[in-house]
Amino acid sequence: MSSEWPVPSAQHFRVVYGKLYAALLSQFGSRYMAEMEDAIQNSMLKFLQLGRQHKIPENSENWLYIVARNDLLSQLKKQQVYNYAVSEFAGEHFSGTGTFDLRLQTIIFLSALKNISGQVKLFFILKNIFGLSVAEISSATLIGQEAIYKSINRAKKAIQLAYRGTEIELSQLEATEPTVLLVEEVLYSVFNIGFDSFSEKTKDIVNEDLCLEAMALAKLLLKQYKYLSTSNLLALFCFHAARIKAKVQDGKFVSFFHQNRQKWSPDLLTLAFSYLRKPEKLNRVYIEALIVSKYMASSQLTQANWMEIVGLYELLQKIAPSPIIQLNYCFCLGQTGRTEEALKVLADIERKLPEAYIYFSLLKANLLKAIDPTESEELYRTALKKINQQIRKDYLLENELLLF
Secondary structure, eight states: OBSOOOOOOHHHHHHHHHHHHHHHHHHHOSTTHHHHHHHHHHHHHHHHHHHHTTOBOSSHHHHHHHHHHHHHHHHHHHTTOOOSOGGGGOOOSOOSSSSSOHHHHHHHHHHTOSSSOHHHHHHHHHHHTSOOOHHHHHHHHTOOHHHHHHHHHHHHHHHHHHHTTOOOOOTTOOOOHHHHHHHHHHHHHHHHHHHTOOOTTOTTSOOHHHHHHHHHHHHHHHHHHOOHHHHHHHHHHHHHHTTGGGSEETTEEOOGGGSOGGGSOHHHHHHHHHHOOOOSSOOHHHHHHHHHHHHHHOSSOOHHHHHHHHHHHHHHHHHSOOHHHHHHHHHHHHHTTOHHHHHHHHHHHGGGSOTTOHHHHHHHHHHHTTTOHHHHHHHHHHHHHHOOOHHHHHHHHHHTGGGO
C-alpha cells in the first residue's frame, strides 16, 4: 500500500467505471447487469475509504477490478444463482489494456445489438461505459431525464433477455458500417459533453479528460476500420481540441472571437486538416468539421465568410436537421445582418427545445440587444439565474449585463 492519498478526479472514476463495466460484462455476460453496477460502486466506495486511511493500493485499477469481481461473485452466491466455479472467472488481473481496447470493443458490441434502437443504445453506453449522469445525457441530447431512465432500464432488460446464460466474446467482434457510425455518434456525444460542460464540478468549462478519451477511442476506431467518417470525426475533434487551452484565461471564460490564437495548438490544427477528407456523399460530421475549419482559418471573418458559413448551415439542416444546428444557423444569420430572419427561426424552434434552454435564451438576448434592449437584459438575467457554473455567471456579468 502506498502512503500518499492522490485525490482522484470524477473523470478518473468515470474512466475506470467504464473499464470495469466492460471487463465484468465480458466475463460474466448480461444476466447480472444490475449486480455489476452495485459491485463497481461498492469497490469505489471501499477505495475511497482506504484513501481516507492513506492506504491506497499500488495498482488501483487492478485492485478495483478484483474487489468488484469478488463483490459480484458474493452477490451471486447470496442469490443462489452462482452456477460456475470461481475459476471460471479466475483472471486475477484487470484486462483493461492489451492487444485491443476492451471499452471500444464493448461499445461496438452494444452498438451492434439488433433488438434496441440507436438512441436507446446511445443512452445506455453513455451511462454505463462513460459513467455520465442522466442529467448530463439529457442536456446533451435534449431528451427528458425520465425518458432516459426508462430507456436505459429497457436496454438492460433487452440485453439480459437476448444474452441470458450466453458468454459474450468481445475480442472477436467485427463491426459493420452502421455499427461504426453509431460508435461515432457515441464518441461525438462524449466529446461534446466534455468540450462544453455546464457541470459545477468542471471549473474550466472543458472536461479535457473526457475530450481526450473520445479522441483516443476515435483514433483506435479509425485504425481498426479505416472509415472516412471516422477520419472526419477526428478532424472535428482536433479542431475543437486545438483551442481548449484558450477557452479559459486567468480563471475567466474567453469566447471564441476573443481567444488568443497564439494559444491554439498548431499541432492539433495540422492534424485536423490532415484528417479532413471530403466524402463521396456529404454527411453531418464532415460539414460540421468544414464549418469549424472556416471559423478557425481566418482571424477576421468577412461578410463573405459569414455568407459561406450560412450556406453550409443551410446544407447541414437538409442533411441532419436539429434544433441545435438551427440555433447555430441563427447566430450566423445575425452576423450577416439578417436579425429579423434569425428571430423568426428562433420562434419556430423554441417548442422543440427544453423549457428555458440556456443557449436559446443567450442567443435570443444577443440578437435583441439593438432591437429590444429591455427584453435582452431580461433574458440575460433569467439565464444567469439558471446557470450554476460560476465561471459562466462571471462571464455574463462582466461581458453582457455590464452593457445595460
